[in-house]
Amino acid sequence: MATRVDTLEPVPLPEPPPERRLPPREWARENLFGSWFDTLLTIVFGLLAAWLLYRLGRFAFVDARWEIIERNLTNLMVSRFPRDELWRVWAALVVLAASLGFGVGTTAAARRREVEEGRAAAAPERVSALRRAGPALLLVAALLWFAQSFQATVLTVAVAAVGAGAYFLGRRVALRGTRGALVVLAGIVLAFGFVMAFDGVGWEDWGGFMLTVFLAVGGILLAFPFGVLLALGRRSTFPAVRAVCVAYIELFRGVPLIAVLFMGAFMIGFLLPQGVDRPSLVTRALIGLVLFTAAYVAEIVRGGLQGVPAGQVEAAQALGLSPVRITTRIVLPQALRNVIPGLVGQFISLFKDTSLVAIIGLTELLGVSRNITAQPDFLAQGLIVETLLFAAFVYWTGAYWMSRESQRLERRLGVGER
Amino acid sequence: MSVQNGKRMIELVEVSKWFGDFQALKGVDLSVDRQEVVVVCGPSGSGKSTMIRCINRLEKHDRGRIVVDGIELSDDLRKIQEIRREVGMVFQQFNLFPHLTVLENVTLAPRQVRHWNKAKANEKAMEHLRRVRIPEQAHKYPLQLSGGQQQRVAIARALAMEPKIMLFDEPTSALDPEMIKEVLDVMEELAESGMTMIVVTHEMGFARAVANRMVFMADGEIVEVGPPEHFFTNPREERTKQFLAQIL
Numbered sequence: 001m002a003t004r005v006d007t008l009e010p011v012p013l014p015e016p017p018p019e020r021r022l023p024p025r026e027w028a029r030e031n032l033f034g035s036w037f038d039t040l041l042t043i044v045f046g047l048l049a050a051w052l053l054y055r056l057g058r059f060a061f062v063d064a065r066w067e068i069i070e071r072n073l074t075n076l077m078v079s080r081f082p083r084d085e086l087w088r089v090w091a092a093l094v095v096l097a098a099s100l101g102f103g104v105g106t107t108a109a110a111r112r113r114e115v116e117e118g119r120a121a122a123a124p125e126r127v128s129a130l131r132r133a134g135p136a137l138l139l140v141a142a143l144l145w146f147a148q149s150f151q152a153t154v155l156t157v158a159v160a161a162v163g164a165g166a167y168f169l170g171r172r173v174a175l176r177g178t179r180g181a182l183v184v185l186a187g188i189v190l191a192f193g194f195v196m197a198f199d200g201v202g203w204e205d206w207g208g209f210m211l212t213v214f215l216a217v218g219g220i221l222l223a224f225p226f227g228v229l230l231a232l233g234r235r236s237t238f239p240a241v242r243a244v245c246v247a248y249i250e251l252f253r254g255v256p257l258i259a260v261l262f263m264g265a266f267m268i269g270f271l272l273p274q275g276v277d278r279p280s281l282v283t284r285a286l287i288g289l290v291l292f293t294a295a296y297v298a299e300i301v302r303g304g305l306q307g308v309p310a311g312q313v314e315a316a317q318a319l320g321l322s323p324v325r326i327t328t329r330i331v332l333p334q335a336l337r338n339v340i341p342g343l344v345g346q347f348i349s350l351f352k353d354t355s356l357v358a359i360i361g362l363t364e365l366l367g368v369s370r371n372i373t374a375q376p377d378f379l380a381q382g383l384i385v386e387t388l389l390f391a392a393f394v395y396w397t398g399a400y401w402m403s404r405e406s407q408r409l410e411r412r413l414g415v416g417e418r
Numbered sequence: 419m420s421v422q423n424g425k426r427m428i429e430l431v432e433v434s435k436w437f438g439d440f441q442a443l444k445g446v447d448l449s450v451d452r453q454e455v456v457v458v459c460g461p462s463g464s465g466k467s468t469m470i471r472c473i474n475r476l477e478k479h480d481r482g483r484i485v486v487d488g489i490e491l492s493d494d495l496r497k498i499q500e501i502r503r504e505v506g507m508v509f510q511q512f513n514l515f516p517h518l519t520v521l522e523n524v525t526l527a528p529r530q531v532r533h534w535n536k537a538k539a540n541e542k543a544m545e546h547l548r549r550v551r552i553p554e555q556a557h558k559y560p561l562q563l564s565g566g567q568q569q570r571v572a573i574a575r576a577l578a579m580e581p582k583i584m585l586f587d588e589p590t591s592a593l594d595p596e597m598i599k600e601v602l603d604v605m606e607e608l609a610e611s612g613m614t615m616i617v618v619t620h621e622m623g624f625a626r627a628v629a630n631r632m633v634f635m636a637d638g639e640i641v642e643v644g645p646p647e648h649f650f651t652n653p654r655e656e657r658t659k660q661f662l663a664q665i666l
Binding site: 317 | 475476499502505506507515517526527530531572
């Protein structure tokens, strides 16, 4: 039997295979012109792509009449929001930038410290903050281009400066991970305060991209914990809890989102006891989005829960951990990590589905995009293409940014795994 | 039936267990004294694992009594938790928590269940990691370690709760041959230090060296119990002889 106990040294990490890098010319020959059929495909699709790119580029930079966007940029961003209260939005942006910058900086610093002290493994790759913010920067650049406003540019630079300053401040403080997240959460709440509180602007005047972002962020923050609870409830040992959760999930997954939004808009009023004020339309829309999304989140999380081996729970039980601790410390962290792609997919879906609230009379980004084509100056000129293209671009930057961040998160949480 | 003399750590009386229609344990009687090392062997499906998993309630026994360190196992969750605090367990598949570092694996239960502060938990954890000769791996993740190293971490994790009893459920069956020794060495030291242990294993060399008593199980029953010297050289039962002939 076996050798002496000398396997005590650290296991050496395997050497990565040598990277295979071909000069461009050889790469092209190998991958694009390998056989006559490859060559044919390359030429056909190359021409097709070039033609599409040309048409799109020509439209975007030559034919398109972007003045409809230029003149309505404020409309697209905030819709009916009172113009003399716009400072509140800028103040909210400053707070958000500060809390986000601080949160990111402090988490990065805490992590770096852990790596330096050998308490954590280094991230597999370093991504510069600039690249991480890529899609968001693209959006901001486009917006400033359309705004062509000195004031807006200065304010944007100021917001960015505050964010950067908070980032460097955060790097010197180095709070542990969850506290960094709390700072961001506090920032979000405070930003709200700036818009709503002190004779601020009520829900009825929210609109445009601002409303889109609010519904998406609020929806994600509320639907996620609710969905996790539903998923846990569906696996509960209490038959009553299980039945309620199953009924809820199956009901909301079986109904179209539009129907849920309608029900939220018109039925919540009937369900409330008399004398209680009906919540605003925005609140009702948010409730509808959360109720709907939570059902999907629950099923995604349940898939993750099933993927955690029974031995994990047994080991935790044998150590004497309580059922609550087993769930929060052992099962959920592993389950959630495994379903990040599905969860983020659902959140991206929610972000885009906020456009459906137009149906109950709210004017978010897509609603404004349609409405402005009916302005006297632009009526019946077929400018819907420009406005829809703009809206699509804005949605895309948000969705793409979420997608990239989720991949980053997966890689980071995957350290030392599989 | 022996009397309670204060030295008794584990007592199983007429314990039976069914999985559906299949009876996995058929009235098992076994008692283990303090500092005793009992090695359980037998063909697969004989109920060895089920028996020791009943002791800390990973499986619920359907009939009979189980008393651990004077506490009778019942449906009372507090009693179950009390027993689990006193009984450490090591599994065939290690079952380390992959999302936590080695150190976090070892300190989790002492911090959450025993409410030790971080410094004390870390200090004790490093003690146990040294004991299983693996302190330099404290900040790695389990899957970065070899199987033998993982199993030694699992032993340290169980020891960190300072249990009075350790249960081993085929701790070397999932290991490559060259890693079995390093785990058995650690277990041997643990036995010498006076830990009360029940070990389900087919490592007969280990059993001969360490066991105070051998238990042979087949078909959900304890067929033969005896000191290793008799057990290996002169077993009474025909089934024991057949089994030993197969594995020795």
